[in-house]
Amino acid sequence: MEGLLLLENAxxxxxxxVAFSIALVSYKGVKQTRSSSxxxxxxxFMFLGTGFLLEGFYGFGSLALLPGFEVSxxxxxxxxxxxxxxxxxxxxxxxxLDVVLDKRMGVMLALFPLMAINQSSLAVVLTSLSFYFILYxxxxxxxxxxxxxxxNTLLIASGLAVLAGGWWMSLAFTDGLLxxxxxxxxxxxxxxxxxxxxxxxSLSKKGGWNGPV
Amino acid sequence: xxxxxxxxxxxxxxxxxxxxxxxxxDGVGITTLLRRGNVSxxxxxxxxxxxVGAGLLVELNIEKNSKYKISDKGLSFLRAYGQFEDFxxxxxxxx
Numbered sequence: 001m002e003g004l005l006l007l008e009n010a011x012x013x014x015x016x017x018v019a020f021s022i023a024l025v026s027y028k029g030v031k032q033t034r035s036s037s038x039x040x041x042x043x044x045f046m047f048l049g050t051g052f053l054l055e056g057f058y059g060f061g062s063l064a065l066l067p068g069f070e071v072s073x074x075x076x077x078x079x080x081x082x083x084x085x086x087x088x089x090x091x092x093x094x095x096x097l098d099v100v101l102d103k104r105m106g107v108m109l110a111l112f113p114l115m116a117i118n119q120s121s122l123a124v125v126l127t128s129l130s131f132y133f134i135l136y137x138x139x140x141x142x143x144x145x146x147x148x149x150x151x152n153t154l155l156i157a158s159g160l161a162v163l164a165g166g167w168w169m170s171l172a173f174t175d176g177l178l179x180x181x182x183x184x185x186x187x188x189x190x191x192x193x194x195x196x197x198x199x200x201x202s203l204s205k206k207g208g209w210n211g212p213v
Numbered sequence: 214x215x216x217x218x219x220x221x222x223x224x225x226x227x228x229x230x231x232x233x234x235x236x237x238x239d240g241v242g243i244t245t246l247l248r249r250g251n252v253s254x255x256x257x258x259x260x261x262x263x264x265v266g267a268g269l270l271v272e273l274n275i276e277k278n279s280k281y282k283i284s285d286k287g288l289s290f291l292r293a294y295g296q297f298e299d300f301x302x303x304x305x306x307x308x
Binding site for chain 2: 025026029032033034035036037038041091094095098137140141142143144145148150152153155156157196197200201204
């Protein structure tokens with residue numbers, strides 16, 4: 001069981017690496033194009049990366065692997081979850097802006113209150129909100145795919161869907177070693193999928209991509 | 214349904230027009246930019262002033278007519294725009 005907790009914490013640092021990589025590429029884009037969409041994407045993944053990092057420290061602190069973290073463990077966990085929720089919110093917010101600017105109704109907006117008010121503890125509320133924001137991101141990314149037919153968009157939508165599956169499992173099932181492993185695997189696959197555009201971007205830049213706008 | 218264009222997208226469209234339609238090498242007139250850019254005259258003149266000020270477009274005065282051609286900085290912007298548009302599109306977003 002302790003090995004699984006170690007793996008889970010290591011995964012938080014993998015998540016932080018992926019999130020900071022996406023934030024860095026987005027920030028470069030903000031500097032070069034002054035795009036507000038990329039600014040929101042950069043902020044989203046900056047929050048997510050910091051959230052993952054804090055939760056990773058929380059995990060190692062709770063396993064007593066890092067000395068001096070015992071006192072502030074709860075603060076770390078809540079701060080990490082809060083930042084993660086903020087990150088997923090910014091991701092969803094970018095899509096919400098698209099919905100408003102295109103004057104169409106977002107499919108998931110109507111479900112928002114149902115997800116948010118049905119929980120009691122702060123950690124569970126934040127986890128529920130994160131799950132909702134990811135789910136909203138999935139729906140809107142799939143909608144974007146229906147318009148642009150870009151295979152990368154479908155890939156990201158699948159990655160977010162797998163990630164949402166992992167979050168749903170962590171909300172629905174709190175016990176069971178096998179379920180914990182499946183939930184971890186889902187989150188891992190989801191995060192790695194999100195990293196693919198960063199890889200593609202780096203490779204295309206090295207190759208001197210010079211395509212039309 | 215017509216899709217909303219962001220300011221960045223409009224700028225990219227203007228620069229792409231100045232790049233693609235400058236076949237004779239003597240620049241592109243404001244009428245062509247207006248037709249392809251699909252924005253109002255007042256907005257276009259303000260955008261052009263800003264783009265010339267930022268060094269993305271070069272203003273040429275030929276026979277008392279102002280024409281515009283894309284600068285090297287403008288070409289770099291278009292290249293960056295293409296790359297980051299693809300990146301943002303992966304996340305289902307528009308630049």
